[in-house]
Amino acid sequence: MATIYEVAAMAGVSPATVSRVFNGQRVSPERVKAVREAADALAFTPNRVARTLRRQNSEVVALVIPDIENPFFTALARGVEDVAQAAGFSVVLCNSDGDHAKEERYLDISLSENMAGVIIAAADDHTHVRRLLDRGRPVVAVDRGPADAQVDTVRVDNRGGGAAATRELLARGYRRIACITGPEHVETAIERRAGWAQAMAGTDLDLDAYSRWSDFRVAGGRAAMTELLELPEPPDAVFVANNLMSVGALQVLVEQRRLPPEIGLASFGDLPFSTFAVTDMTVVHLPARNLGMTAARMLLDRISGDTEPVRTVVLSNSLTSP
Amino acid sequence: MATIYEVAAMAGVSPATVSRVFNGQRVSPERVKAVREAADALAFTPNRVARTLRRQNSEVVALVIPDIENPFFTALARGVEDVAQAAGFSVVLCNSDGDHAKEERYLDISLSENMAGVIIAAADDHTHVRRLLDRGRPVVAVDRGPADAQVDTVRVDNRGGGAAATRELLARGYRRIACITGPEHVETAIERRAGWAQAMAGTDLDLDAYSRWSDFRVAGGRAAMTELLELPEPPDAVFVANNLMSVGALQVLVEQRRLPPEIGLASFGDLPFSTFAVTDMTVVHLPARNLGMTAARMLLDRISGDTEPVRTVVLSNSLTSP
DNA sequence: ATGAAAGCGCTAACAG
DNA sequence: CTGTTAGCGCTTTCAT
Numbered sequence: 001m002a003t004i005y006e007v008a009a010m011a012g013v014s015p016a017t018v019s020r021v022f023n024g025q026r027v028s029p030e031r032v033k034a035v036r037e038a039a040d041a042l043a044f045t046p047n048r049v050a051r052t053l054r055r056q057n058s059e060v061v062a063l064v065i066p067d068i069e070n071p072f073f074t075a076l077a078r079g080v081e082d083v084a085q086a087a088g089f090s091v092v093l094c095n096s097d098g099d100h101a102k103e104e105r106y107l108d109i110s111l112s113e114n115m116a117g118v119i120i121a122a123a124d125d126h127t128h129v130r131r132l133l134d135r136g137r138p139v140v141a142v143d144r145g146p147a148d149a150q151v152d153t154v155r156v157d158n159r160g161g162g163a164a165a166t167r168e169l170l171a172r173g174y175r176r177i178a179c180i181t182g183p184e185h186v187e188t189a190i191e192r193r194a195g196w197a198q199a200m201a202g203t204d205l206d207l208d209a210y211s212r213w214s215d216f217r218v219a220g221g222r223a224a225m226t227e228l229l230e231l232p233e234p235p236d237a238v239f240v241a242n243n244l245m246s247v248g249a250l251q252v253l254v255e256q257r258r259l260p261p262e263i264g265l266a267s268f269g270d271l272p273f274s275t276f277a278v279t280d281m282t283v284v285h286l287p288a289r290n291l292g293m294t295a296a297r298m299l300l301d302r303i304s305g306d307t308e309p310v311r312t313v314v315l316s317n318s319l320t321s322p
Numbered sequence: 323m324a325t326i327y328e329v330a331a332m333a334g335v336s337p338a339t340v341s342r343v344f345n346g347q348r349v350s351p352e353r354v355k356a357v358r359e360a361a362d363a364l365a366f367t368p369n370r371v372a373r374t375l376r377r378q379n380s381e382v383v384a385l386v387i388p389d390i391e392n393p394f395f396t397a398l399a400r401g402v403e404d405v406a407q408a409a410g411f412s413v414v415l416c417n418s419d420g421d422h423a424k425e426e427r428y429l430d431i432s433l434s435e436n437m438a439g440v441i442i443a444a445a446d447d448h449t450h451v452r453r454l455l456d457r458g459r460p461v462v463a464v465d466r467g468p469a470d471a472q473v474d475t476v477r478v479d480n481r482g483g484g485a486a487a488t489r490e491l492l493a494r495g496y497r498r499i500a501c502i503t504g505p506e507h508v509e510t511a512i513e514r515r516a517g518w519a520q521a522m523a524g525t526d527l528d529l530d531a532y533s534r535w536s537d538f539r540v541a542g543g544r545a546a547m548t549e550l551l552e553l554p555e556p557p558d559a560v561f562v563a564n565n566l567m568s569v570g571a572l573q574v575l576v577e578q579r580r581l582p583p584e585i586g587l588a589s590f591g592d593l594p595f596s597t598f599a600v601t602d603m604t605v606v607h608l609p610a611r612n613l614g615m616t617a618a619r620m621l622l623d624r625i626s627g628d629t630e631p632v633r634t635v636v637l638s639n640s641l642t643s644p
Numbered sequence: 645a646t647g648a649a650a651g652c653g654c655t656a657a658c659a660g
Numbered sequence: 661c662t663g664t665t666a667g668c669g670c671t672t673t674c675a676t
Binding site: 374 | 653
Binding site: 001043045046047048049050052053058068069071074075077078081085090092093094095102105106108109111112113114131135218244247250251254271272273274275276277278 | 323365367368369370371372374375380390391393396397399400403407412414415416417424427428430431433434435436453457540566569572573576593594595596597598599600
């Protein structure tokens with residue numbers, strides 16, 4: 001790996017001039033030419049590690065997500081990537097797997113690698129981003145906000161969406177509407193369930209008996225759906241709080257030949273890669289990619305010195321129903 | 323951000339001792355204690371940038387994939403991650419989007435960030451990994467091998483799988499078996515198609531008329547399937563060379579109400595997140611996660627100094643059929 | 645516009 | 661076992 005010293009020697013200039021050429025500062029045309037030629041000849045690539053050490057910040061942002069195998073998060077990641085790339089930033093994607101320890105490890109790394117900022121969909125509401133903020137590293141929470149801190153946030157209306165989907169099931173005549181939601185300490189799981197509970201408040205359904213905390217994954221959706229169908233008085237419909245659990249729930253309904261509309265189904269989030277359109281299904285569509293793009297823009301603003309007060313952006317989600 | 327100098331001052335030792343404590347070298351118990359206490363008090367985190375600059379290599383590996391929204395690659399990524407994490411390495415995931423320029427940019431970054439190594443599913447067979455290898459950075463190709471270089475590779479038997487799936491369709495009585503494959507310069511697309519062609523060689527089908535080069539994505543599968551069904555003599559079956567295009571093809575078959583077995587379907591790769599099991603479908607199952615784990619192990623071996631000759635590992639894939 | 649020189653924070657000889 | 665010291669490669673004053 002050639003260094004700026006070698007390039008400088010070959011071009012007959014000082015290292016500082018080489019640095020200036022590569023950073024777009026004023027250098028006389030003939031020297032620029034000499035430097036570029038020498039750099040090409042030596043296949044010189046600036047060493048980003050040295051640059052980062054010197055400048056105290058890199059042009060890399062971290063995106064921490066809880067489940068890289070969930071298409072919702074990969075679409076969100078695409079949104080982040082597209083915006084960041086266009087601004088000359090690279091994105092490193094970190095999969096926390098919903099695990100606190102892994103998440104913390106990645107946050108540590110983002111600090112000790114001097115990354116420019118972090119976009120995080122927190123593993124749960126115990127996530128601490130204070131350490132980053134205190135050291136002046138911009139952080140944007142996306143999809144879910146960590147409870148602990150005042151931090152820029154981009155999310156959808158979870159409670160409203162959950163309530164709307166549930167009301168739609170009610171309007172279609174279902175009465176014993178169950179709820180399958182995510183982990184107990186995840187904001188989206190709590191809020192979406194709260195929306196369901198709010199919509200069901202007028203009825204006499206035993207909310208605890210007809211709701212399940214699960215894991216936002218296919219297997220969890222399967223298990224919860226199976227359990228609910230085994231109740232003495234099974235639900236006649238179910239509100240499922242994310243895309244993957246809806247896949248699991250639907251698998252069970254297919255296997256038991258109790259497809260919608262026999263059992264009503266409302267999903268918070270689109271079914272990924274669906275082939276057979278489930279006609280009698282209510283869906284809250286989420287702007288996954290747009291969440292990512294918006295979060296990235298906010299982060300880039302902060303990185304370039306924006307010091308406005310903390311803000312929360314709530315993107316709207318649309319509902320479709322048969 | 324505290325530095326080792328501040329920790330050293332507070333603990334009453336030299337910076338070297340602090341470094342030694344954090345790198346597990348021999349230091350007397352009392353000094354270890356003093357250093358740890360000072361470090362805690364100052365919330366000291368070692369600066370990885372400085373460490374990397376000094377050591378000339380980091381404990382980060384890059385994983386470059388062509389489509390982060392394809393569940394096959396995210397499963398592969400999980401495999402890489404699990405193995406790498408266990409060995410104390412972090413993985414940064416880079417999405418090349420099948421785009422040469424982006425891919426090259428990430429490879430440059432991996433070099434200039436002094437990353438320990440790279441695992442790459444190449445955008446296409448023009449990808450150059452020589453530059454990395456020449457500079458002593460280990461590289462492992464996964465899923466697809468760049469044509470240019472002698473490089474460790476982990477893949478499946480694409481041609482064999484394609485041939486087996488096609489033969490299975492033949493055995494089930496289909497005759498005009500079409501093929502939908504990926505981009506023309508991608509090894510997996512070429513080889514899977516070659517397997518199909520090999521199996522069809524004994525028949526009198528016009529192979530060019532009944533095959534389509536596409537893009538390994540849902541939309542491409544849809545378009546190709548639609549086109550094929552509009553032929554004067556439409557195929558009675560189709561071999562689809564990846565999971566996402568199979569989703570697209572199946573969507574078209576569902577919409578046109580010509581589901582298997584009316585039109586035979588064989589897919590190279592499982593349908594992601596399927597709810598309705600397509601009963602009359604032939605599937606070549608791929609060990610996505612295992613590909614990632616194997617590639618990661620090979621890379622870690624190389625990083626720790628393994629200098630054996632270049633090797634290729636071919637993982638087996640299994641076929642299921644009604 | 646250009647060069648000299650001082651670090652960014654850490655690690656690895658080398659001495660002791 | 662411990663401290664001193666010289667860089668890793670780059671950027672950025674400060675002079676010129």
